[in-house]
Amino acid sequence: MKQTDSHIEVDFINEGSTVGELHPEKSWPREDSSRVPLWVYTDHENYRRELERVFYGPHWHMVGLESEIPNPGDFVRAVIGERSVIVTKTENEEISVLLNSCAHRGVEISQAAHGTQKEIMCPYHQWTYDLKGNLIGVPFKRGVKGKGGFPEDFDTKNHGLRRLKVENVNGCIFATFDHDAPNMREYLGKGNYEYFTRIFNGRKTKVLGHQRQRIKGNWKLYMENIKDPYHASLLHVFLISFGLYRIDQQGVTVTDERTLAHNVFASIRNPAGDTSGTEDMKSYRKDLKLNDMSLVTAAKEFEDEVSIQIQTVFPDLVLQQQGNSLQLRYVIPLGPDEFELQWTYFGYEDDSEEMTLRRLRQANLTGPSGYVSVDDTEVLEYSGAGIRPNPSKVAILELGGRGGEAPDDGNMVTEGPIRGFYEYYRRVMYGDS
Numbered sequence: 195m196k197q198t199d200s201h202i203e204v205d206f207i208n209e210g211s212t213v214g215e216l217h218p219e220k221s222w223p224r225e226d227s228s229r230v231p232l233w234v235y236t237d238h239e240n241y242r243r244e245l246e247r248v249f250y251g252p253h254w255h256m257v258g259l260e261s262e263i264p265n266p267g268d269f270v271r272a273v274i275g276e277r278s279v280i281v282t283k284t285e286n287e288e289i290s291v292l293l294n295s296c297a298h299r300g301v302e303i304s305q306a307a308h309g310t311q312k313e314i315m316c317p318y319h320q321w322t323y324d325l326k327g328n329l330i331g332v333p334f335k336r337g338v339k340g341k342g343g344f345p346e347d348f349d350t351k352n353h354g355l356r357r358l359k360v361e362n363v364n365g366c367i368f369a370t371f372d373h374d375a376p377n378m379r380e381y382l383g384k385g386n387y388e389y390f391t392r393i394f395n396g397r398k399t400k401v402l403g404h405q406r407q408r409i410k411g412n413w414k415l416y417m418e419n420i421k422d423p424y425h426a427s428l429l430h431v432f433l434i435s436f437g438l439y440r441i442d443q444q445g446v447t448v449t450d451e452r453t454l455a456h457n458v459f460a461s462i463r464n465p466a467g468d469t470s471g472t473e474d475m476k477s478y479r480k481d482l483k484l485n486d487m488s489l490v491t492a493a494k495e496f497e498d499e500v501s502i503q504i505q506t507v508f509p510d511l512v513l514q515q516q517g518n519s520l521q522l523r524y525v526i527p528l529g530p531d532e533f534e535l536q537w538t539y540f541g542y543e544d545d546s547e548e549m550t551l552r553r554l555r556q557a558n559l560t561g562p563s564g565y566v567s568v569d570d571t572e573v574l575e576y577s578g579a580g581i582r583p584n585p586s587k588v589a590i591l592e593l594g595g596r597g598g599e600a601p602d603d604g605n606m607v608t609e610g611p612i613r614g615f616y617e618y619y620r621r622v623m624y625g626d627s
């Protein structure tokens with residue numbers, strides 16, 4: 195980066211880059227990340243670079259729960275960036291994550307979202323792989339009746355499916371294209387690893403359901419939304435109307451010190467129905483009350499008193515505990531202007547039926563049409579609509595300072611974690627690599 199009189203210019207020239215050069219006019223207004231130029235949400239070259247450096251670079255992506263593939267041959271399909279992968283359990287109970295693109299002609303092999311198979315066969319020319327991705331069968335390898343076939347030195351060992359590096363964190367399957375990526379404990383940092391394994395604590399999980407939605411806006415806006423807890427006290431009328439959220443409720447924010455890119459908010463909700471402290475908020479309605487409090491009344495199930503945990507794992511995962519509702523959200527970019535959000539609701543294998551019902555009932559607050567999350571969908575579409583035609587504008591992120599560190603006083607009225615995200619993002623995107 196080099197300083198000019200009025201702003202900082204980022205040096206985008208990166209010879210040997212596979213994604214081309216970014217236009218030099220595309221600069222960041224300040225050295226700190228208290229300003230975000232809106233072209234980072236709209237620019238196609240920048241988006242191609244994100245795919246290479248963020249999604250296919252040294253970062254981990256959750257691709258499923260082990261409980262989704264309990265038996266050898268079971269598989270689920272997942273998406274990292276724009277690349278489809280097959281997540282499968284092998285005969286010897288290992289997990290392999292394979293690029294869903296045939297080594298022959300690049301064909302996407304599997305279209306099913308999940309299933310069971312003994313081997314992986316491309317539908318086009320039937321190149322066939324074992325569950326570890328080794329090529330085990332090629333039609334007409336020796337030709338027909340002694341004619342044709344592959345050259346003598348064609349070795350199937352050299353033509354398997356691309357394998358990703360895999361780590362299993364207490365039943366959560368993570369994968370990365372970069373085999374030099376640090377292990378998950380180092381990747382997440384101590385505090386974020388501890389909170390992640392607070393929910394994934396070794397108990398076997400049970401998937402309760404999936405939801406999907408598409409949102410017309412840039413994928414980063416979703417991660418920002420999760421890193422900004424104070425919007426809940428302004429935007430989410432369901433929470434405010436019924437006195438279910440207070441910005442001053444006891445909480446903690448933990449940002450990974452190595453990257454500033456992952457962070458977690460954990461807080462203890464005021465008892466359902468206790469509206470003290472909410473009365474002066476604009477959307478609070480004294481005349482409204484929930485008839486069925488079971489929608490929001492959580493049963494204690496963890497050792498601590500935390501009733502809301504919401505965690506972002508860079509670049510594309512959200513883990514949330516909302517009372518007894520447990521959810522994963524996978525963020526899948528579809529170009530700079532749209533993303534898919536995949537929700538997986540889960541509980542534990544040994545849950546009582548009553549607890550499963552409680553989890554399902556409380557899941558009504560989230561998802562594409564959730565009483566709370568529907569507001570985020572709506573406002574992120576407004577963000578997309580306002581940003582797309584105005585890429586030369588700049589966003590302001592000064593609440594709580596200009597640095598990317600998490601406040602250590604539990605204050606949730608801050609944009610610090612969003613600045614932290616961009617501090618790391620800029621290093622990854624425009625640093626030497």
Ligand SMILES: [Fe+2]
Nearest residue numbers: 419425426570
């Ligand atoms: Fe929200």
